Amino acid sequence: MEDNKRYPELRKQLSPGWWTANRHYAMYMVREWTSLFVALYSLIFIYGLSLWAMGSRADFLNFLKNPAVVGFSLIALVFTMYHAATWFYLLGAISPVKIGRSRTKPWQALVLNLILLVIVSYLAIWLLVLR
Amino acid sequence: MSQNIATIRVTRYRPEKDLKPYFQEYKVPYRQDMVVLDALNYIKAEIDGSLTYRWSCRMGVCGSCGANIDGEPKLTCASFLHDFKGRTITVEPMTNFPVIKDLVVDMEDFMEKLVKIKPWIIREKETPPEQGEYKQSAQELERYSQFSSCINCMLCYAACPIYGLNEKFLGPAATALAYRYIEDSRDQGKDVRFPIVHEMEGVWECTLVGECSVVCPKGVDPMLAIQKTKILGATNALKSLLMPRGGR
Amino acid sequence: MGGGAAGLRAAIAAVELEPKLDVAIVSKVYPMRSHTVSAEGGMAAVTREYDSFDSHAYDTIKGSDFLADQDSVEFFVKEAPRESYQLEHWGCPFSRDPDGRISARAFGGMSVKRTLFATDKIGFHLLHSLFQTSLKYENIRRYDEWFVTSLLVDDGRVEGVTAIEMRRGELVTILGKAVIIATGGCGRIFRFTTNGWIKTGDGMAIAYRAGVPLKDMEMVQYHPTLLPNTGILITEAARGEGGYLVNKDGERFLKRYVPNKMELGPRDILSRAEMSEINAGRGFEGPYGSYVHLDLTHLGKITIEDKLPFVKELAEKYVGIDPAHEPIPVRPGQHYMMGGVHTDMHGFTGMPGLYAAGEVACVTMNGANRLGSNSLTECLVFGAAAGKAAAEYAMKLSSPSFGNPVQGEAMTEEKRIFDQLLKHEQGERISSLRTEMQDSMDKHVGIYRDENTLKDACRIIGDLKTRLKNGIVEDKDHVYNTELVSALELDFMLDVAETMPYSAIQRRESRGAHYRTDYTKRDDANFLKHSMAYKTSGPPRIDYSPVTITRWKPEERVY
Numbered sequence: 001m002e003d004n005k006r007y008p009e010l011r012k013q014l015s016p017g018w019w020t021a022n023r024h025y026a027m028y029m030v031r032e033w034t035s036l037f038v039a040l041y042s043l044i045f046i047y048g049l050s051l052w053a054m055g056s057r058a059d060f061l062n063f064l065k066n067p068a069v070v071g072f073s074l075i076a077l078v079f080t081m082y083h084a085a086t087w088f089y090l091l092g093a094i095s096p097v098k099i100g101r102s103r104t105k106p107w108q109a110l111v112l113n114l115i116l117l118v119i120v121s122y123l124a125i126w127l128l129v130l131r
Numbered sequence: 132m133s134q135n136i137a138t139i140r141v142t143r144y145r146p147e148k149d150l151k152p153y154f155q156e157y158k159v160p161y162r163q164d165m166v167v168l169d170a171l172n173y174i175k176a177e178i179d180g181s182l183t184y185r186w187s188c189r190m191g192v193c194g195s196c197g198a199n200i201d202g203e204p205k206l207t208c209a210s211f212l213h214d215f216k217g218r219t220i221t222v223e224p225m226t227n228f229p230v231i232k233d234l235v236v237d238m239e240d241f242m243e244k245l246v247k248i249k250p251w252i253i254r255e256k257e258t259p260p261e262q263g264e265y266k267q268s269a270q271e272l273e274r275y276s277q278f279s280s281c282i283n284c285m286l287c288y289a290a291c292p293i294y295g296l297n298e299k300f301l302g303p304a305a306t307a308l309a310y311r312y313i314e315d316s317r318d319q320g321k322d323v324r325f326p327i328v329h330e331m332e333g334v335w336e337c338t339l340v341g342e343c344s345v346v347c348p349k350g351v352d353p354m355l356a357i358q359k360t361k362i363l364g365a366t367n368a369l370k371s372l373l374m375p376r377g378g379r
Numbered sequence: 380m381g382g383g384a385a386g387l388r389a390a391i392a393a394v395e396l397e398p399k400l401d402v403a404i405v406s407k408v409y410p411m412r413s414h415t416v417s418a419e420g421g422m423a424a425v426t427r428e429y430d431s432f433d434s435h436a437y438d439t440i441k442g443s444d445f446l447a448d449q450d451s452v453e454f455f456v457k458e459a460p461r462e463s464y465q466l467e468h469w470g471c472p473f474s475r476d477p478d479g480r481i482s483a484r485a486f487g488g489m490s491v492k493r494t495l496f497a498t499d500k501i502g503f504h505l506l507h508s509l510f511q512t513s514l515k516y517e518n519i520r521r522y523d524e525w526f527v528t529s530l531l532v533d534d535g536r537v538e539g540v541t542a543i544e545m546r547r548g549e550l551v552t553i554l555g556k557a558v559i560i561a562t563g564g565c566g567r568i569f570r571f572t573t574n575g576w577i578k579t580g581d582g583m584a585i586a587y588r589a590g591v592p593l594k595d596m597e598m599v600q601y602h603p604t605l606l607p608n609t610g611i612l613i614t615e616a617a618r619g620e621g622g623y624l625v626n627k628d629g630e631r632f633l634k635r636y637v638p639n640k641m642e643l644g645p646r647d648i649l650s651r652a653e654m655s656e657i658n659a660g661r662g663f664e665g666p667y668g669s670y671v672h673l674d675l676t677h678l679g680k681i682t683i684e685d686k687l688p689f690v691k692e693l694a695e696k697y698v699g700i701d702p703a704h705e706p707i708p709v710r711p712g713q714h715y716m717m718g719g720v721h722t723d724m725h726g727f728t729g730m731p732g733l734y735a736a737g738e739v740a741c742v743t744m745n746g747a748n749r750l751g752s753n754s755l756t757e758c759l760v761f762g763a764a765a766g767k768a769a770a771e772y773a774m775k776l777s778s779p780s781f782g783n784p785v786q787g788e789a790m791t792e793e794k795r796i797f798d799q800l801l802k803h804e805q806g807e808r809i810s811s812l813r814t815e816m817q818d819s820m821d822k823h824v825g826i827y828r829d830e831n832t833l834k835d836a837c838r839i840i841g842d843l844k845t846r847l848k849n850g851i852v853e854d855k856d857h858v859y860n861t862e863l864v865s866a867l868e869l870d871f872m873l874d875v876a877e878t879m880p881y882s883a884i885q886r887r888e889s890r891g892a893h894y895r896t897d898y899t900k901r902d903d904a905n906f907l908k909h910s911m912a913y914k915t916s917g918p919p920r921i922d923y924s925p926v927t928i929t930r931w932k933p934e935e936r937v938y
Binding site: 209 | 411452463467478810814852854855
């Protein structure tokens with residue numbers, strides 16, 4: 001064991017900028033950061049709903065029309081879409097469906113789930129706002 | 132002149148002489164079908180006999196020759212020079228491993244993890260081989276055969292930043308092998324392996340970076356194995372919560 | 380010594396027989412890197428009702444051109460099924476038939492389908508299954524990346540080995556009551572070979588230097604289908620699944636050489652057939668020499684992807700060809716050593732305490748030519764036999780003590796390596812000496828030999844041995860010195876290489892893989908015997924020992 005001190009191995013620490021080395025790593029970090037926006041938006045939305053619960057639907061809609069909220073919502077929308085798309089893709093990578101001799105590809109899961117997302121989103125908007 | 136010469140920049144680290152690693156450049160005659168390993172062999176044979184690296188089969192099945200080539204974990208015997216931009220190629224030892232000398236890294240951590248997951252068939256009752264094989268269908272074989280292709284090259288560990296940050300993380304190859312045995316219809320050792328893979332530094336450290344599956348030269352897809360093991364763990368926990376006394 | 384199929388199987392057999400034994404696996408690489416890993420086609424055993432032990436034995440003996448010891452072959456074929464099922468029990472992911480049984484395919488020289496396979500990576504799966512199973516035994520201790528340099532012999536009895544621990548670069552003595560050599564063949568003696576870098580005949584040389592003869596060293600197997608330049612193996616299974624060998628005229632030329640078996644003829648005849656076609660001008664010309672075509676295009680994409688995925692991967696990667704659409708260029712090259720350390724059918728070499736199994740050993744069951752898919756089974760059967768025999772022997776002995784004779788030997792060895800070899804400041808490079816040896820062996824001890832080429836080889840190898848004494852090792856470090864190891868390996872390789880032309884020159888006949896253009900006929904009257912090469916202070920002394928014939932009288936070998 002003394003020899004390890006005599007002829008030491010080289011040990012390197014992972015530098016804080018490790019994720020800049022590679023496009024895949026960078027996209028991963030962006031994905032992780034977008035969850036922050038998802039969380040923040042959820043809180044803001046819950047607050048808005050609480051206004052409706054304690055007041056009226058008009059209170060909720062007025063809150064949504066606030067320029068700051070609109071601004072933040074647009075940014076959050078972009079990041080949340082990115083977040084959703086990456087996770088839909090991962091869902092396809094983790095649970096491929098076997099059809100005959102081949103398996104479904106992750107992009108197919110992405111497309112399918114995006115379509116489902118659009119349908120569910122429309123239903124949600126219709127229920128909450130348009131009705 | 133530049134058409135027929137390639138420049139190889141290799142990390143040198145001589146523990147008996149050097150305190151720090153440094154790069155050394157060598158000029159190597161370039162051929163269209165050369166792999167990085169051919170270049171290293173040329174350097175060792177013709178220019179500098181002290182260049183140290185591992186290799187054996189030269190056909191991508193023994194797993195000895197892993198290295199970081201232009202920043203990406205790859206097998207030197209399976210990386211063609213013409214795949215890289217330009218004629219200068221940087222070869223470094225695999226990231227996240229302690230370096231013994233030049234491109235040779237310390238594999239002991241992985242060897243310990245290999246033993247830890249108990250990679251052998253565990254059965255309650257063994258029938259003697261004279262009675263023939265355990266029958267297995269092609270479908271049963273397919274459930275785990277992809278994960279049995281791991282050549283232990285450890286490129287996945289070099290690619291995994293979680294392993295880089297926390298050496299205790301079980302890691303892609305070890306988990307894929309554990310999953311291979313869990314899914315093998317002949318094995319009955321789920322209860323033995325579950326506690327090992329589902330401890331904190333088991334599969335739960337994985338945050339789905341996914342780079343391990345990108346670099347795997349054999350298409351093992353260790354990321355998939357880790358997520359499937361997580362799913363098994365979650366359903367197992369749920370089952371034991373809802374049916375504490377029974378249910379397998 | 381050695382952590383491949385035979386070594387791992389022997390270790391497991393030893394601890395299963397005697398659980399109190401302490402077993403060490405000393406390997407110069409991590410066991411997963413052993414060259415077993417590259418075997419592709421399959422392993423032969425009698426598992427079906429349409430098959431029989433007699434059939435497997437006769438195929439093997441005929442394949443060996445009747446040089447095989449028939450009692451060993453009979454033992455082998457009877458043990459083979461049990462070893463196959465044991466391997467399956469240990470987790471090997473064999474390919475399966477619809478009824479759940481292990482699938483069998485056709486193979487060269489086998490009269491029925493008996494080669495059990497795992498797509499086309501049997502060696503990989505076999506090695507990993509064995510290695511992973513060996514991890515469950517606590518008293519199997521591993522010394523990974525320890526390079527064995529010599530045997531320690533006291534009073535004619537083997538008592539251990541000296542090995543360099545590569546990590547620290549120090550010579551260490553490992554004492555043991557028995558030593559099993561399982562270090563594989565010596566393909567790297569040749570330039571164009573399927574073998575990996577590590578196949579340098581270490582075990583053969585070490586046993587040879589300790590006084591054990593090397594048997595049938597002139598019997599070198601040339602595999603018919605290697606990729607040109609790289610020498611990467613394209614498995615016989617490609618032909619087993621129906622592939623054709625085709626010359627420049629688009630002709631399946633084997634109909635002129637082995638009309639009954641065609642592409643499933645034995646490897647020696649096929650390799651010579653290819654060379655004949657090339658020499659007659661019917662081969663293709665390429666940047667790396669002449670070649671013929673291995674045509675798999677008629678097999679269809681699905682068969683190739685299901686049964687030969689690794690062949691597809693290798694062809695695409697290293698030649699840029701999709702085998703479903705284009706034929707693969709192939710030519711013959713060195714692949715396996717039928718010859719090796721002399722043992723009986725229990726792996727015993729004759730020297731007390733020393734056993735050998737696998738490609739390093741010559742039992743012999745492969746005689747003058749090995750049938751494909753027999754060697755993996757050979758590793759398991761004789762690995763187990765050697766492990767058991769060594770374990771029984773070891774249990775009868777008391778522990779060796781580190782007495783004076785052995786310690787003295789170890790210190791002489793240390794001096795040889797570190798003071799003599801490592802300290803030279805000037806001299807010839809190891810790599811150039813090695814290349815000269817490889818080129819000479821390819822040229823002079825190749826598929827076709829004659830008196831003159833063999834004499835040249837004897838002279839050149841002798842000359843290289845002298846020149847190595849003044850070789851230089853540039854890397855003066857102790858830690859992980861791969862150049863020193865290469866020098867020691869070259870030293871081993873030259874000793875082993877020398878036995879080949881000397882054995883070949885005295886065998887004035889053609890038999891199996893040993894083909895002499897000056898003596899083209901098989902001569903049972905004079906040469907139905909094994910060549911035994913003994914080390915002397917000069918050139919090897921060649922002696923002979925009889926072949927054991929039990930039930931199958933030598934006959935003309937036609938396919």
